[in-house]
Amino acid sequence: MPELPEVENVKKGLKELVINKQIKYVTVLWGNIVKDPIVETFISEIKGQRIITIERRGKFLLFVLDDYVLISHLRMEGKFRVEQSSVPLTKHTHIIFTLDTGEELRYLDVRKFGRMSLVDKNRVSLHPSLASLGPEPVCEELTVEKIRLFLSNKKRSIKSCLLDQKMVAGIGNIYADEILFASGIHPARIGESLTSTEISKLHHDIIDIMEKAVASGGTTIRTYSNAYGREGSFQQNLKVYGKAGTACVNCQTPINKIKIAQRGTHFCPNCQI
DNA sequence: TCTATTTCCTGTCGGC
């Protein structure tokens, strides 16, 4: 399940493989992946566009083309692969970008949850998917004050707030649990109940964990791999996610698993208060 | 305005 660190590594891999190549045409095998515009327009407008660069914002991949930006969200299991056209398609290939080199940039997605939008280059920042995103989890953008302001009137759980892309862009279920464990904060705590000391610690741990995860190439739980098919290694650093019933690394209390905001939530009932 | 719930999807796993 790609979160920011995984998407960042996908971006790096793809940049080496497709930059400066031209999209001759696109084949859409599962139309629901294309959110906007309508599939027919998507196909006609992307034809002939060159891939100038690839950027990332939160968990979104941005393929910067001549006149458009292709915004892609991998959601749960979306993947990009670059293959020679002679390589047979797999069952879960849904969109094929045929390049001028004879290669194909293929979008694969077992659960068909991923979404793509093709938007006018000068209207990218206005697109609803990007317009409401909060700051990136790096110290130049994410300040203690921004988190304090966001949480100041929140009646819902801190876990739900961490998953809200308006507070910080790029955090998903795995890292939300890991961050709260590092900060010693119970995931069910109400957002506005956090003290200024806790908010400072949370701010530090958000940046720290996301940076380390990026450096590790992301986390491979089930099926994530980057554009080269390589897996990440941050799963070796996980302290609570997927560890229900095993001993807490700090106090040996069994890790608990509950459901918060419809998400599996792992925490140490002794360390997190 | 804010929060909670539902929807989209299919492979995997546990229970019988």
Place this chain on the structure above:
DNA sequence: TGCCGACAGGAAATAG
């Protein structure tokens, strides 16, 4: 062995 239900979950849409 095979069937069935539960589960995994990000973001958008919908409901309250």
